Amino acid sequence: MKALVSDNAVQGSERAFLVGAHFKSRTSWEVQDSLAELGQLAKTAGADVVGTGTQKMEGPTARTFIGPGKAVEFAQRCHEDEIDTVIFDDELSPAQSRNLEQVFELKILDRTQLILDIFGQRARTREGKLQVELAQLQHLLPRLTRFWTHLSRQKGGIGMRGGEGETQLEADRRKVQERIEKLIRELESVRRQRATQREGRKRHQWPLASIVGYTNAGKSTLLNALTGASALAEDKLFATLDPTTRRLRLPTNQNVLLSDTVGFIRKLPHRLVEAFKATLEEVVEAELLLHVVDVSHPKADEQIVAVNEVLQELHAQDKPTLMVFNKTDSLGVDVSVGRFRELYPGAVFVSAKTGLGMPDLLEELGTQLRPVREVVELDIPHAQAAVLARLHAVGQVVESDYDRPRAARVKALLPPHFRHEFAKYERPADRVAKR
16 A cells, blocks of 8 residues: 655645644643644645644543534634645544544644644655554554545645545455554665674774754754755754765764764654654664754743653663753844753853854864774885875874884874784884873
């Protein structure tokens, strides 16, 4: 079976109505802020948000999530405003979705389906498409009865793209389950390939740093600024989905690998975290995490908490982490970052867009990603300039004396696997120290 989401563009913008639940455990600003983010997600997916509605309640109702009276009220508003799609800010059960469709007589989506749709649009590599399709089908399977009419009618739009009808529901379920099992096997193959790549990296003794952060915090822009990569960087939620890893040479002449990851978000569906574990393994394996924060965002604190929650789900919460507060160029003249400096000693404040603070970030990366290197003292004949150039390329020269008659005496920090290249130039009495 094909994935529910394809790369086909929506014909015109869908008119969307957003619904949020104001539970007793949530504050008003939490509800409004979450709805505002849902609006950004809807816009990213291609919708035009023309209305919102909330209901105060103790907890969700079993039948329609919101109260039945409020559901009828919102349904009337939607028909008056010619709404196409109603999007709930929380995940709905299959029964709730089915019942709400009967009340609204419109397409009903929840936050999870909306995020899945965006991921489906953004995935470009084979790996990314496999991961998205797995998450989509896992979400579809318990809802297949509800989707039955949609599949046969071939409805289009957000959350309903692609798909194919079947003549029997059980046959359709069987095909979905078989496809899920095949995707899991293919993603396991991806994990093995990544493990092989990591072994190759370890042979080079290049440390890995993974960039993590809330979606739209500027992770791809930072990767581009540091490495000269060409990762897509847009002012949109989930602008990039597929992982990008690039080599970065630090001022200390160290080679490190820098990996960008999918952005995190509040209420990130668990099945997405599961599906993307092949990609997110880079986070688990990294020697250092760069937690990028949009310091100009009014809810930066809450976004930090959301990212930490996902890291905890990945069992990566104890990884060494460098806090990188980005977008300092977007701060107003009266806005101070002093509070963040106090809360996160050792943090770096940068603007990946303008380059402000980037030298400080590179210096800090050199300090925290310092590999095991050996101190060697070499006598390199003046006539062998190529050897000296090679030493500068693979090591860090810390002292040099070129005034000696026959050979330059050089002290350098050298990765162990390069030492054999310079063995014949080592001073016999040289004592090797670990750095």
